[in-house]
Amino acid sequence: MLAGRHILLVIGGGIAAYKSLDLIRRIKERGAEVTPVLTASAAEFVTPLSVSSLAGTEVHRTLFDLTAEAKMGHIELSRAADLIVVAPATADLMARAAHGFAPDLASTLLLATDKRVLLAPAMNVRMWEHPATQRNLETLRRDGILFVGPNQGSMACGEYGYGRMAEPLEIVAAIEAALSPTSRVLAGRxxxxxxxxxxxxxxxxxxxxxxxxxxxxxxxxxxxxxxxxxxxxxxxxxxxxxxxxxxxxxxxxxxxxxxxxxxxxxxxxxxxxxxxxxxxxxxxxxQKLKKGExxxxxxxxxxxxxxxxxxxxxxxxxxxxxxxxxxxxxxxxxxxxxxxxxxxxxxxxxxxxxxxxxxxxxxxxxxxxxxxxxxxxxxxxxxxxxxxxxxxxxxxxxx
Missing domain, CATH: 3.40.50.10300 (CoaB-like)
Structure with missing residues (x-):
């Protein structure tokens, strides 16, 4: 279903970034092209070299690439893809997307695109449950942003709950659904x-x-x-x-x-x-029932x-x-x-x-x-x- 498709993959800064390597492999197995974008924090978890090797193309990292920006590179990146996928989508990235902040390449791409966006959130359970994150989530859903996960389970920080990034195959299934001609098949129902x-x-x-x-x-x-x-x-x-x-x-x-x-x-x-x-x-x-003789x-x-x-x-x-x-x-x-x-x-x-x-x-x-x-x-x-x-x-x- 993904043959010939072009996925722009934004990798956020979190321990779940290591799953993005397998995600790239799974997407490419299905015949799609992957253009990776690494945030500055993501580069602390996965190396640009490993991402580039799996994607088979260069990794984009900075908004101020003079060569690319001479051709309005961030606009081209955001609109050339069939779908933008953010995995992991950190609480910070979600907040920037919800409020239209664009201080770096990743958030600028999300603001400049006219294509559908799929987020795979990943964060500590307390961050996920925080009212600010839930408000941002509701705002993004109203804006038409798609979500996959997060899942429930044990986390790297030792806590348990919702906040684990969806597994790569789950994300691939969500990508296929988003790109399907029937992705909004229940509109009006x-x-x-x-x-x-x-x-x-x-x-x-x-x-x-x-x-x-x-x-x-x-x-x-x-x-x-x-x-x-x-x-x-x-x-x-x-x-x-x-x-x-x-x-x-x-x-x-x-x-x-x-x-x-x-x-x-x-x-x-x-x-x-x-x-x-x-x-x-x-x-x-x-009244509360009391124990008695x-x-x-x-x-x-x-x-x-x-x-x-x-x-x-x-x-x-x-x-x-x-x-x-x-x-x-x-x-x-x-x-x-x-x-x-x-x-x-x-x-x-x-x-x-x-x-x-x-x-x-x-x-x-x-x-x-x-x-x-x-x-x-x-x-x-x-x-x-x-x-x-x-x-x-x-x-x-x-x-």
Whole structure:
């Protein structure tokens, strides 16, 4: 898909810069040309010689190259490429791009281009979660900038969380998607995505919930938004930040989620990735329950509304595509098949969330997609990669 394409690769200054060497190799394997640009900080992590050797061309490093600038080199570089890729995209580079600062070659290229830009963020988890970075992220998404990652995992600094740069093959897949004629195939479509757990109160300080982080639903919403969809994102109290560029509707309980889902209709598709608590306490206490001599309190439970079945049974207001999720610990595929029929949804995404898999609350997933046409078992991959593949399948149906 990349044969004959020209990629301008900006390498930012971070430890993840070493992955850019493999990224260059992967892009060139697919027949594309790579023109590398190194920031001053990036040259502290990877050498211009190693980058140039893999790219097979010179490395551009400074804005004030008199020979190049006599021909307006930075303008030519920014517009001759089919796509500009920034990997790693540091917090500093994102801030410069978001606010139009151009003190060096890399940021000048981002400001002077008329081509699409794909960023692969990489930074410390605290930097990623900082409100300033999240504001910049939202600004860049509104400006049409594409993103791949960051992923969750251990970092060179010893911390754990979101901030790891996407792997080279993930970035290559994002490059292919960006250059595909169908890259904005969902423009004009409205997609509803539910995500995260629900919290069903027992008293003001206790609740019934599950271990869902909301990471998979968040990744799906981001992937659909990157394809041009207008995404309504109804999320319970997740442990990951919601994806910018979507209409975020925060809720806490299953009843609130159902109300938000109904309010979001009509939609072209509904992706019901939320892990809704099956039961709620019939009458939660307005005061904290205390331990006493009479023993633990008796909790009377009632079944929560079935949001997936409700959406699938909307009749004339039913979305064209309704996708449910089945998190199972045994007989995964068999239980998911039965759930698809019982809920009357079009597709079910099934996964094994047994503690030994590390999937519930983790950064990876291994799923089986069950449709009326059959079943597909996907290899274990990051939740972002699962989201990208599922979004492509959804786009095929809606387009």
């Amino acid at each position: 409205h997609v509803l995505v539910t995500s995260g757990p629900t919290h069903e109160p027992i008293d003001p300080v206790r609740y019934i919930a599950n271990r869902s982080s909301g990471a998979q639903g968040t990744a799906i919403a981001a992937a659909l938004a990157s394809l041009g969809a207008r995404v309504t994102f109804v999320t319970g109290p997740a442990s990951v930040p919601p994806p910018p560029g979507t209409n975020v509707v925060p809720v806490e309980t299953a009843a609130q989620m159902l109300d938000a889902v109904r309010s979001a209709m009509p939609a072209d598709a509904a992706i019901m990735a939320a892990a809704v608590a099956d039961w709620r306490v019939v009458s939660s206490s307005v 009479s023993g633990p309190p008796t909790l009377t439970l009632a079944q929560n509304p079935d949001i997936l079945a409700t959406v699938a049974g909307l009749g004339s207001d039913r979305p064209r595509l309704v996708v449910g999720f089945a998190a199972e610990t045994e007989n995964v595929v068999e239980n998911a098949r039965a759930k698809r029929l019982r809920k009357d949804c079009d597709w079910i995404v099934a996964n094994d969330v047994s503690p030994s898999t590390g999937i519930m609350g983790g950064s990876e997933n291994a799923v089986t997609l069950i449709t009326p046409q059959g079943e597909e078992t996907w290899e274990r991959m990051t939740k972002e990669a699962v989201a990208a593949r599922l979004a492509e399948r959804i786009a095929t149906v809606l387009s």
